[in-house]
Amino acid sequence: MRNNNQKVVLCLAKKEYRSDRGRSIVLTGAVAFAVMMLFSVFSFASGKLQTDMLRSARQRGAVSNTTLERATQKQYEQIQELSYIRHTGKYIQFGNVFGNRAAVVDDVAWEKIKSPAFTDIHGTYPEGKMEIMFPVRALEMMGISQPQIGMELPVAIEFSEERQEEFVFRLSGYYTEYIDTSQYGPPDVYFSQAFLDAVSDGEEWDVTLFMRQDDRVTGRQVEQKLYRDIAMRDIKQRFFGNNTSVEVAVFTMVGGFDTLFMITVVILLSAGLLIYNVQYIFYERRIREYGLLKTLGTTRKQLCAIVFWQTAVTILRGSLLGMLAGGMLVLLVLPLLLSRMYLYRIGSAAGMITFRPLFLVLSVLFVSCVAFLCSALSIRHTMNLTPVEAANYQKLEAAYTGKSVYRQKGGGFRLWQMAWRNMWRFRRRFLVSAVCLTLGLLVSLGVVMLSHGVDTANEIESVYWDMWVNSDILNTDYYDISLGSHRKNDDGTITIFPQEFLEKIQALPGIAESAVTRGGFGQVKMNEEALALFMRDYEWPWWIDWATFVTAELSGEQLAEGRNLQ
Amino acid sequence: MKVLETRNVRKIYHTPSGEVHALDGVSISVEDGQFVAIIGSSGSGKTTLLNMLGGLDNPTDGVVFVRGEDIGRLKVDELTVFRRRNIGFVFQNYNLVPVLNVYENIMLPLQLDGRGPDERFFEQIIDTLKLREKLDSMPHMLSGGQQQRVAIARALSAKPAVILADEPTGNLDSVTGMEVVGLLKSSASLLHQTIVVVTHNEEIAQMTDHIIRIEDGKVRGGKDEE
Amino acid sequence: MFHRRKEMQDVSFLLERLLNGEELEFSLEYKDELSSKIHYQLARLSEKISGNEKKLQKERDEIRELIAEIAHQMRNPLANMESYLELLQAAEDKTERQAYLEILRSTQSQMHFLTESFIKMARLENRLIQIRRDSAALSETILKSILQVKNAADAKNIFIEYTVAEGVQALHDANWLGEAIFNVLENSIKYSPCDSVIWVSVSQNEMYTRISVTDSGTGICEGEEALIFQRFYRGKETHGQPGFGLGLYLCREIVLLHRGFVKAKRKEPGLEIAIFLPRM
Known part of the structure; x- marks a missing residue:
C-alpha cells in the first residue's frame, strides 16, 4: 500500500513550477506549436487529398466514370447487387443542345455521381415535362448572364442528323461545372424523364450506366470484376473502368506520404529537442536543490513524480492551446490555402470540411509522447547523482568560472579562446544546439521551397498566359493507350515504346511495316489572336476552347512520302 | 546502545593526480543520547565521515551501522527512506529548499513520510528558536543565522534518532553560533537525542560530551574527553 | 486487494x-x-x-530509595535528638547542657537542610520557581556563596582560591545561582581531603561566562561525569559521606533554567565542575 505522502510531492511540483515562469512559457509554447503544426500538416494532407478528389471529379464532370453503354435492365439489376459497386445510375443522352449533350439522368446518377462534381447548383433537377437544367457556361454562350429560375427559354434540340425540334422550356435549375472539355467532352443539359417519354415515340434509347465502385477498387480491377460477374449482351458491349477520383488522388498522394512522414518527424524532433534542452537546463540548475531533497528523504520515485507532474501540466496547457490555434488555422485558413494551391480555376473549396478530430487526437498523442520522453531523458543526469555529488556539482561550476575570470583579469586570455573552451567543455550541449539550429534552417528552407514551388504552375500561367501546365499524363495509368507503352527505368527516366514493345508489335500477324516518330503534344487556346485567321471559317462547338496539336519528328523520307505515323 | 558505529571505514577518491584516502580505516562509535563533536582541520576527512554516517555517500570499504542497521545493505531508495525516518541534517549552507517557505521547510521531512506535526512540540521549538514571525517567509529573505535556526527546527521536528550537523556555525557570527550550539545541546538532553557536530572550532568542541579527533583520514588515538 | x-x-x-x-x-x-x-x-x-x-520504574525506585534513605537519615539525627534530649533532661552541668544543646541544634539543622532540599526539589520539579536574571554582579554572588561555605572549609582547613577576570558580568538570578554555586562548593569541600585547595575561577569567552570549581579530592569514576548530576545519584567514591545526591542535581536544574549548562571533568585527583552561563 502506498504511503500517504502524495501531497508534498504536488506541493513541491507546483511551487517549483511557478518559480520559473519563463520555462513554462517556452515549454507550453513548444508543445502548443508542435500540436498546431502537426494537426495542420495532417489536415493539410487530408485536405489536399480531398481537394484532389474534388478537382478530378470536377474536371470529369462526374465522381466516377466507370460506365456500361447500352445496358439492359437485367444488367442494371445485377450490377446493383454487386458488393463492390456503391452506386449505379442511369444516363441517357438523346441528342445535342447548342453543342451540349441533351441528357436525362436518374436520381442516383444525379445525386451520387453527377452533382457532387458541380457547384452553385440553383434550383432543382427537371421534373416537369418542360423543365430544363442548364450549365452556366452554356447559358452564357446563349447570352444569358443572369439566369433566373422559371425563366422561359426557347431551346433547339438536335435528336439526330435528321430530327431537330424546338421547344420552349422553363428553367428549373442551373449549375456551375468545371469540366475539362478537351478531355471529357461538353457538359450536359438536363431534361426530365417525362419530357423524354413524351418525345420518344416508343423509341428505345440506349441507357448508359454510370457506376461508382468502392474506392479501393481501381479502374482496371473493376473492369475485370464486372466482366466476370455480368454477362455482356453482345460482343460490342464493353465496360469502361476508371479510377474513382479518390483513387486518383490517393495515387498521387502516395508519392507524398514520405514527405508527410518526414515533415512529421521534423516537427516532432524539433519540439522534442527544444523540450529536452529547456528541461535539461532547468533541472540542471536545480541539482543542488534535488540533492538536498534527497538528503532529507525524497526518494527518486518522488522526484520523478515531481517532474512528471510538471511535464503533464505543461502538456495539458500546451495541447489545449495548440488545439485551439490549430483548430482555428484549419477551419479558417486551410480551405483558402487549398483552393489557392490546388483548385486554381476549378472552383473553391468553401464548404469542404477538413476538420478531423482524429488528427487532433493523434497530434496531441504524438507530441505528448515526445514531450514525456524528452523530459524523462533530460532528468537522468540529475536523478542519478548522490547527495554528495549534487552538493559538489555547484562548486565545480563555480570553481570553473572563477578560474577563467581570474585569467581574464591576468590578461592575455582571448575571448575566442574562452568561447572555444566553453563550447568544447559542454560538448553535448553544443551538439544539441547545433542540431537544433540545422533543423530550424532546414525547416525554413523547406517551407520557402514548398510555397515557392507550388506557385510555379501559377507562375508559368501568369507569365505565359497562353500556356496551360498539365502534369497528369504520366501519373495515371492510361491503360487503354496500351500496356507497357512506356516503361519506367531504374534511373527514373521513362522510355516510351521500348524495344520489346516494338518487337511485339512487329511480330503481330498482319503488320507489314512500322515506324516510330517522336513528337509532343501541346494545347493551344482557340481564341488566340494568332490563330484567329485559321479559325475564321471553321465553326467549332462553343465548348471547345482548346485545340490539341501534335508535333512529330519526321525524317526526310517520311516527309517525301507524305506519310504521318504516330 | 550504540546508535552510530563505523568499522574500519575507508573512502578512496580517484583523481587525475592519484588516489586520495579521505578516510583510512576509521572505527568510531557514538552512544545513545550523546552530544559528540568530530573535530579536525580542513581536509582531514571529517565531512566525509559525517557523510558516511548519514548515508549520503558509500564507503569504499568497511561498514557503517546506524541504530544497529548496516546501511550499506540498503538500496538507494530504501536508504533515502531510512534517512527520512532516522536522521536529521543541518549543513553549513544551503540548508533550505528555496521554493518553500519556512513553515513548509520545517515540515518537509515529516510530510515526505506522510506524518503530521506534533503541534505542541512544534510550538515549543518555534518559540525557542524565535521563528514565529518568520513562518511565512521565503529562505532568501532570511539571514544566515535565521536560516540555520530553521534548519535546526526542521531537524528537531521530525524527532529523528540522530542529528548530524556539518559546521553549523561556520557562516555565523560568534553570538549566533553559540546560540545554535546551545540549542543543539539542550535539545540533546531534553529529548534524549544523539547529536554529532562536525567542526574545526575547538571552543565549540569543548561544549560537547565527547570529542573525536580526525586527521588525514584517521582518528587520533586516545580520544579526549572534556 | x-x-x-x-x-x-x-x-x-x-x-x-x-x-x-x-x-x-x-x-x-x-x-x-x-x-x-x-x-x-x-x-x-x-x-x-x-x-x-x-x-517510571527508575523514578519509583529512586523515590523508594529516597524515602528509605530519608527515613534512615532522619532516624539517626532523630535518634540522636532523642538520646541527647534525655541526656539534656538528666544533665545538671551547665557546660554539659550547652554541649548537648549544640549537638541538638546541629542535628536539627541537618534535618532542616533535608526538608528544605526536599521542598526545593519539589518546587523545581513542579516548575514553581521563576528565575529572574536581573543581577549582573556575578562576582558578588560567588563571593557570597564562598562565604557561606567558609565555615565548613575552615573546619577542614581547605583554602579557597578565587580568581576572576576583570569586569566579568553575567545576568543571573543572584539567589538561585548563589545556591547552585553553594551546592558545588559544598560538594567539593565534602569530598576534598584536609589541607587542600579549592580553586574557583571565572572567565569569559565570546560565547559563555565560565565559572569553574576545581578540587583535588576523591573525584569520581570514569563515566560518571554525566551521572553525578542526576537526581539522587551518589558517586561510587562517596563512601560514608552524608548526602542525598541532590546538590549537583539542583545546581544543574538552576543552570539549565539560566539557559546554560554544567560540565564535570575528572582531574585525577579531584574533580572540576564548570558552570557555563550564556552571554547575552
Missing part, C-alpha cells in the same frame, strides 16, 4: 503484541509504503513506552 488485507492484519498483529507488553524491534524494510511507515511508528511507540516504563 488481498495484499492490503494482509498488511492490515500484520499491523493488527503488531499492535496486539504491543498491547501485551512486548517490545517491537525495528523492521529491516525501509520502503516508502504505508505498512513500512506504520511498522516504524509502532517500533518507535514501543521504544517510547518501554523507555517511559523504565523511567
Whole structure:
C-alpha cells in the first residue's frame, strides 16, 4: 500500500513550477506549436487529398466514370447487387443542345455521381415535362448572364442528323461545372424523364450506366470484376473502368506520404529537442536543490513524480492551446490555402470540411509522447547523482568560472579562446544546439521551397498566359493507350515504346511495316489572336476552347512520302 | 546502545593526480543520547565521515551501522527512506529548499513520510528558536543565522534518532553560533537525542560530551574527553 | 486487494503484541509504503513506552530509595535528638547542657537542610520557581556563596582560591545561582581531603561566562561525569559521606533554567565542575 505522502510531492511540483515562469512559457509554447503544426500538416494532407478528389471529379464532370453503354435492365439489376459497386445510375443522352449533350439522368446518377462534381447548383433537377437544367457556361454562350429560375427559354434540340425540334422550356435549375472539355467532352443539359417519354415515340434509347465502385477498387480491377460477374449482351458491349477520383488522388498522394512522414518527424524532433534542452537546463540548475531533497528523504520515485507532474501540466496547457490555434488555422485558413494551391480555376473549396478530430487526437498523442520522453531523458543526469555529488556539482561550476575570470583579469586570455573552451567543455550541449539550429534552417528552407514551388504552375500561367501546365499524363495509368507503352527505368527516366514493345508489335500477324516518330503534344487556346485567321471559317462547338496539336519528328523520307505515323 | 558505529571505514577518491584516502580505516562509535563533536582541520576527512554516517555517500570499504542497521545493505531508495525516518541534517549552507517557505521547510521531512506535526512540540521549538514571525517567509529573505535556526527546527521536528550537523556555525557570527550550539545541546538532553557536530572550532568542541579527533583520514588515538 | 488485507492484519498483529507488553524491534524494510511507515511508528511507540516504563520504574525506585534513605537519615539525627534530649533532661552541668544543646541544634539543622532540599526539589520539579536574571554582579554572588561555605572549609582547613577576570558580568538570578554555586562548593569541600585547595575561577569567552570549581579530592569514576548530576545519584567514591545526591542535581536544574549548562571533568585527583552561563 502506498504511503500517504502524495501531497508534498504536488506541493513541491507546483511551487517549483511557478518559480520559473519563463520555462513554462517556452515549454507550453513548444508543445502548443508542435500540436498546431502537426494537426495542420495532417489536415493539410487530408485536405489536399480531398481537394484532389474534388478537382478530378470536377474536371470529369462526374465522381466516377466507370460506365456500361447500352445496358439492359437485367444488367442494371445485377450490377446493383454487386458488393463492390456503391452506386449505379442511369444516363441517357438523346441528342445535342447548342453543342451540349441533351441528357436525362436518374436520381442516383444525379445525386451520387453527377452533382457532387458541380457547384452553385440553383434550383432543382427537371421534373416537369418542360423543365430544363442548364450549365452556366452554356447559358452564357446563349447570352444569358443572369439566369433566373422559371425563366422561359426557347431551346433547339438536335435528336439526330435528321430530327431537330424546338421547344420552349422553363428553367428549373442551373449549375456551375468545371469540366475539362478537351478531355471529357461538353457538359450536359438536363431534361426530365417525362419530357423524354413524351418525345420518344416508343423509341428505345440506349441507357448508359454510370457506376461508382468502392474506392479501393481501381479502374482496371473493376473492369475485370464486372466482366466476370455480368454477362455482356453482345460482343460490342464493353465496360469502361476508371479510377474513382479518390483513387486518383490517393495515387498521387502516395508519392507524398514520405514527405508527410518526414515533415512529421521534423516537427516532432524539433519540439522534442527544444523540450529536452529547456528541461535539461532547468533541472540542471536545480541539482543542488534535488540533492538536498534527497538528503532529507525524497526518494527518486518522488522526484520523478515531481517532474512528471510538471511535464503533464505543461502538456495539458500546451495541447489545449495548440488545439485551439490549430483548430482555428484549419477551419479558417486551410480551405483558402487549398483552393489557392490546388483548385486554381476549378472552383473553391468553401464548404469542404477538413476538420478531423482524429488528427487532433493523434497530434496531441504524438507530441505528448515526445514531450514525456524528452523530459524523462533530460532528468537522468540529475536523478542519478548522490547527495554528495549534487552538493559538489555547484562548486565545480563555480570553481570553473572563477578560474577563467581570474585569467581574464591576468590578461592575455582571448575571448575566442574562452568561447572555444566553453563550447568544447559542454560538448553535448553544443551538439544539441547545433542540431537544433540545422533543423530550424532546414525547416525554413523547406517551407520557402514548398510555397515557392507550388506557385510555379501559377507562375508559368501568369507569365505565359497562353500556356496551360498539365502534369497528369504520366501519373495515371492510361491503360487503354496500351500496356507497357512506356516503361519506367531504374534511373527514373521513362522510355516510351521500348524495344520489346516494338518487337511485339512487329511480330503481330498482319503488320507489314512500322515506324516510330517522336513528337509532343501541346494545347493551344482557340481564341488566340494568332490563330484567329485559321479559325475564321471553321465553326467549332462553343465548348471547345482548346485545340490539341501534335508535333512529330519526321525524317526526310517520311516527309517525301507524305506519310504521318504516330 | 550504540546508535552510530563505523568499522574500519575507508573512502578512496580517484583523481587525475592519484588516489586520495579521505578516510583510512576509521572505527568510531557514538552512544545513545550523546552530544559528540568530530573535530579536525580542513581536509582531514571529517565531512566525509559525517557523510558516511548519514548515508549520503558509500564507503569504499568497511561498514557503517546506524541504530544497529548496516546501511550499506540498503538500496538507494530504501536508504533515502531510512534517512527520512532516522536522521536529521543541518549543513553549513544551503540548508533550505528555496521554493518553500519556512513553515513548509520545517515540515518537509515529516510530510515526505506522510506524518503530521506534533503541534505542541512544534510550538515549543518555534518559540525557542524565535521563528514565529518568520513562518511565512521565503529562505532568501532570511539571514544566515535565521536560516540555520530553521534548519535546526526542521531537524528537531521530525524527532529523528540522530542529528548530524556539518559546521553549523561556520557562516555565523560568534553570538549566533553559540546560540545554535546551545540549542543543539539542550535539545540533546531534553529529548534524549544523539547529536554529532562536525567542526574545526575547538571552543565549540569543548561544549560537547565527547570529542573525536580526525586527521588525514584517521582518528587520533586516545580520544579526549572534556 | 488481498495484499492490503494482509498488511492490515500484520499491523493488527503488531499492535496486539504491543498491547501485551512486548517490545517491537525495528523492521529491516525501509520502503516508502504505508505498512513500512506504520511498522516504524509502532517500533518507535514501543521504544517510547518501554523507555517511559523504565523511567517510571527508575523514578519509583529512586523515590523508594529516597524515602528509605530519608527515613534512615532522619532516624539517626532523630535518634540522636532523642538520646541527647534525655541526656539534656538528666544533665545538671551547665557546660554539659550547652554541649548537648549544640549537638541538638546541629542535628536539627541537618534535618532542616533535608526538608528544605526536599521542598526545593519539589518546587523545581513542579516548575514553581521563576528565575529572574536581573543581577549582573556575578562576582558578588560567588563571593557570597564562598562565604557561606567558609565555615565548613575552615573546619577542614581547605583554602579557597578565587580568581576572576576583570569586569566579568553575567545576568543571573543572584539567589538561585548563589545556591547552585553553594551546592558545588559544598560538594567539593565534602569530598576534598584536609589541607587542600579549592580553586574557583571565572572567565569569559565570546560565547559563555565560565565559572569553574576545581578540587583535588576523591573525584569520581570514569563515566560518571554525566551521572553525578542526576537526581539522587551518589558517586561510587562517596563512601560514608552524608548526602542525598541532590546538590549537583539542583545546581544543574538552576543552570539549565539560566539557559546554560554544567560540565564535570575528572582531574585525577579531584574533580572540576564548570558552570557555563550564556552571554547575552
